[in-house]
Amino acid sequence: MTRGLASVLLAVGAGCVFAVAAPGQTPDPVSAIKGFSDFQQIDLSRVLNGEVLSERGSLMDFPNGICAQTCYAMALPADQAAKHLQLWDPSPYPELKVFAFHAVHIPCELDDFQSLDFHNSQSPVRWLLSKTAATTPTRSDLNLTRDEAKQLSECMAQQSDGARVTHCWAKLLLARATTFQQKGLTGTLPYEVAGESVSPADQLRAMLREQLSISHEFLPVLKGIGLLGKDTTPSLTPFYYWTMFDADYHGTISLGAVYLLAVGDHYQVIDLEYYVNANYYTSATLYEVWPVQNHGQPAALVWRGDFFAAPTLRFTKGTDRIAYGVLMLQDIKKEIHCMQEEAKTRR
Amino acid sequence: MKTRCLAILAALAPVAALAANPMSVSEELDAVYSYVGDANTRGAGLSHGEIDEQSSDLKYVVSPQVNKDLLLRFGAEWQRFSFDVPDHAAMPRLLQQASGVLGFDYQVADQWLMRVECEPGIYGDFENINWRDFNAPLVIAGIYLADADLQWLLGIRVDVRCEYPVLPVAGVRWKFADQWTLNLMLPSPRLEYAVNDRLTLYTGGGVEAGTFATGETFGTEHGEPKLDGAIVDFFELRLDAGFSWKLTPSVTVEAEVGYMPYRWFDFSEPDIDFRSYNAPYGQLACHARF
Numbered sequence: 001m002t003r004g005l006a007s008v009l010l011a012v013g014a015g016c017v018f019a020v021a022a023p024g025q026t027p028d029p030v031s032a033i034k035g036f037s038d039f040q041q042i043d044l045s046r047v048l049n050g051e052v053l054s055e056r057g058s059l060m061d062f063p064n065g066i067c068a069q070t071c072y073a074m075a076l077p078a079d080q081a082a083k084h085l086q087l088w089d090p091s092p093y094p095e096l097k098v099f100a101f102h103a104v105h106i107p108c109e110l111d112d113f114q115s116l117d118f119h120n121s122q123s124p125v126r127w128l129l130s131k132t133a134a135t136t137p138t139r140s141d142l143n144l145t146r147d148e149a150k151q152l153s154e155c156m157a158q159q160s161d162g163a164r165v166t167h168c169w170a171k172l173l174l175a176r177a178t179t180f181q182q183k184g185l186t187g188t189l190p191y192e193v194a195g196e197s198v199s200p201a202d203q204l205r206a207m208l209r210e211q212l213s214i215s216h217e218f219l220p221v222l223k224g225i226g227l228l229g230k231d232t233t234p235s236l237t238p239f240y241y242w243t244m245f246d247a248d249y250h251g252t253i254s255l256g257a258v259y260l261l262a263v264g265d266h267y268q269v270i271d272l273e274y275y276v277n278a279n280y281y282t283s284a285t286l287y288e289v290w291p292v293q294n295h296g297q298p299a300a301l302v303w304r305g306d307f308f309a310a311p312t313l314r315f316t317k318g319t320d321r322i323a324y325g326v327l328m329l330q331d332i333k334k335e336i337h338c339m340q341e342e343a344k345t346r347r
Numbered sequence: 348m349k350t351r352c353l354a355i356l357a358a359l360a361p362v363a364a365l366a367a368n369p370m371s372v373s374e375e376l377d378a379v380y381s382y383v384g385d386a387n388t389r390g391a392g393l394s395h396g397e398i399d400e401q402s403s404d405l406k407y408v409v410s411p412q413v414n415k416d417l418l419l420r421f422g423a424e425w426q427r428f429s430f431d432v433p434d435h436a437a438m439p440r441l442l443q444q445a446s447g448v449l450g451f452d453y454q455v456a457d458q459w460l461m462r463v464e465c466e467p468g469i470y471g472d473f474e475n476i477n478w479r480d481f482n483a484p485l486v487i488a489g490i491y492l493a494d495a496d497l498q499w500l501l502g503i504r505v506d507v508r509c510e511y512p513v514l515p516v517a518g519v520r521w522k523f524a525d526q527w528t529l530n531l532m533l534p535s536p537r538l539e540y541a542v543n544d545r546l547t548l549y550t551g552g553g554v555e556a557g558t559f560a561t562g563e564t565f566g567t568e569h570g571e572p573k574l575d576g577a578i579v580d581f582f583e584l585r586l587d588a589g590f591s592w593k594l595t596p597s598v599t600v601e602a603e604v605g606y607m608p609y610r611w612f613d614f615s616e617p618d619i620d621f622r623s624y625n626a627p628y629g630q631l632a633c634h635a636r637f
Binding site: 323329 | 371373375410412415416418452454457458460462490492494495524525544596597636637
């Protein structure tokens with residue numbers, strides 16, 4: 001079902017397109033979103049009819065960072081929508097170019113990563129294979145510590161077939177995931193071999209500190225995961241995953257954790273990529289999910305903020321920077337449409 | 348974020364962090380030098396032998412970002428074509444542009460960006476400069492960002508002194524495979540092959556064009572008094588192959604060699620033209636984005 005068709009059906013089915021927030025809830029979701037986001041105007045009826053509102057993020061001082069905001073509705077009650085966002089698997093959607101997406105157990109184990117497949121003949125996977133094979137103890141285009149680079153090059157020195165590459169990467173990812181599960185973001189090791197030392201946690205903090213109203217709104221969950229605040233030990237248990245995807249024809253593996261926290265009558269979700277093996281440093285996607293009514297049916301109003309750090313952004317300026325933001329929003333909207341469609345089938 | 352927005356990084360990287368709130372400033376610097384070898388030249392019913400050409404172009408633009416959607420463009424450009432013209436030929440030895448750059452880039456819709464750029468300045472042979480040498484060609488273009496791999500450009504170029512005052516401008520950039528990009532954007536449409544993150548090979552073409560005023564005594568000095576202070580349209584087509592090497596993420600150098608099949612000087616009043624054919628050429632360029 002296309003979004004357009006869904007909008008028509010919703011409108012016709014109810015006899016009108018007007019919808020209101022569930023009574024007795026404070027604050028009103030639309031006002032709340034307007035209060036901390038870049039959205040000055042939100043036409044709830046249009047959002048409930050399927051429109052995805054979007055705003056390129058405001059300017060950042062942080063040179064590696066870019067952000068974008070979206071606001072949309074999901075045809076699920078808010079608690080289910082939040083859970084859906086936490087556990088969502090993008091791999092069934094070819095347009096999202098995700099080769100694999102797998103949950104990681106607590107505690108994680110080597111078997112969690114055994115389905116990493118480097119036998120794939122697609123060029124992004126070949127790119128990652130070649131960069132892995134080219135890694136030396138002191139030099140790599142991948143995001144690695146010096147120890148990881150040494151470990152990877154020694155592992156690859158024995159053999160470089162697909163099974164061996166899977167084994168080498170599985171060991172490395174297992175170590176990263178284990179440390180994160182034990183220590184949270186404070187345990188994430190910086191990327192070193194590309195030249196400068198880059199801490200993904202510091203990159204995330206730098207971006208969030210610039211967005212004060214958003215950081216303030218999300219303080220409960222950000223403190224809960226140890227990203228902001230004095231207590232850097234996470235108190236929330238997330239859904240852990242690893243994924244392999246195509247980023248501009250470059251195969252990329254990332255480790256992520258998705259946290260969910262109920263805050264009063266709404267929910268906060270944060271999807272954190274605490275390790276990305278190439279192409280960019282890290283990302284965080286923040287969701288605030290509010291219960292609303294759509295033609296008498298419970299639905300969810302979602303605000304989403306994407307924060308993204310990449311080395312190339314430092315050199316992407318002026319109009320190119322605007323174009324980057326436009327294209328970033330296109331990708332985000334593509335993903336949102338997939339999520340919305342899947343949510344409808346789950347209703 | 349479970350799907351990646353990275354696709355666009357490489358798409359845009361070749362063409363150039365926001366430094367400070369509330370206004371960030373970016374800068375562009377382009378420097379180009381080319382030499383075109385001896386080209387057999389005819390015009391006004393005569394053969395003028397073989398004429399070579401040297402050309403150079405230096406352009407600097409600073410772009411303060413006024414708000415999320417609007418960037419202003421201020422700068423200057425100096426472009427020079429010099430020709431080894433025999434004394435008897437009523438052809439300009441020198442065509443030069445010394446102009447300012449004024450314009451803006453604006454996001455007009457979700458997937459549309461617009462550029463308006465005017466270059467007011469002196470366009471002529473720099474002999475007896477007067478008001479006739481002043482011109483202000485204008486380009487208005489829209490870029491449609493279909494996705495990270497495909498972008499379209501549509502626009503017009505307005506130059507009231509040109510024989511064709513309004514010309515359509517169109518182009519497309521299509522990354523159709525990992526290493527291949529069809530970059531059909533004027534003035535240098537190309538097929539590009541990315542050898543690695545730094546080195547790109549390309550083959551394609553190039554267009555050099557402009558409208559210039561000759562000096563008030565230009566015609567008299569060359570035995571064609573009617574050409575005194577005449578306006579000449581200059582057009583040159585190039586076919587080339589070359590490479591671009593990203594020295595740093597901000598600085599790219601290019602070198603190319605090729606063939607100049609056709610060059611045209613067209614005086615519309617009186618109707619006299621000169622045409623040059625078939626010559627080798629080489630070009631060096633440096634592009635910086637800060």
